[in-house]
Amino acid sequence: MDADVPGTVLKRERTRDAVLELIESRSPGDAIPSERTLCTLLGVSRPTVRAAVDELVAAGLLVREHGRGMFVAPAKITQELVAGDRALTVPQASGAWSSRLLEFTTLQAGARVGRKLRMSPAAEIVYVARLRLVDGAPMAIEHLHIRAELVPGLSAQELESGDLYEHLRVTHGVHVHEAVQAIEPTVVTRAEAGLLDVPELSPALLFERLTSDTTGRPVEYVHSLYRGDRYRIVSRLALGPAAGIAPDREGHHPGIPPGDFAHGDAIASSTRGDIQTGA
DSSP: OOTTOOOHHHHHHHHHHHHHHHHHTSOTTOEEOOHHHHHHHHTOOHHHHHHHHHHHHHTTSEEEETTTEEEEOOOOOOOOBOOTTSOOOOOOOSSOEEEEEEEEEEEEOHHHHHHHHTSOTTSEEEEEEEEEEETTEEEEEEEEEEEGGGOTTOOHHHHHSSOHHHHHHHHHOOOEEEEEEEEEEEEOOHHHHHHHTSOTTOEEEEEEEEEEETTSOEEEEEEEEEETTTOEEEEEOOOSOOSSOOOOOOSOOTTSOTTTTTTSOOOOOTBOSEEEEEO
């Protein structure tokens, strides 16, 4: 890891990715290096490593055992909910959504993000961290990883205003088509709590999404943290054939800013079906 990477949000993100890489390269029950060893390996401070480990323990990916160390947690059980048309559509979420940039830089993808985006670890990505607000109140923290060659000249204005996928389509000629998204419960760290204006260890929803274009090429990997006290998901499942009801494709997909995928593109989700959000 590059210890000189600027920005505290990015440093935490890279540390989290490095520890996740260790977890994903091991089997449930395997040990991972101690926090002190991780500090030396990654070239970051103890508080930065502790924050990353705390987040992964809260997410159920690591287990701490007193006097023994840290171990890869047992594999999670995944239940997939599938609608008849395999597409996700939602009504519009309430409120006026906006963004505030926390980090915006270009860097190497690294092993984990490179694997997700099917690109070399040395290839460049645009990394963006932004705070999502509703009616001026903080709602979510998003970490975006976008193939750099697809978005030359991507501007801060595109990331703070309007529909990001609309900007990708119109300005950069990138037509997003499908996303695979997973949703899990978690809690916020001290740093995340400060940004979201909630107490430390407050409940939250973690969204992870891989977005592809019309050719099936991965365009963007995102993980987002949404406030658990302000965000709710309701799945409406199709249990039989519809009676000629056309789905409404406008609205805010959970974890996806309002307006994204507003042009009729389908989204495949780990909670596939019609999903409503509450703010």
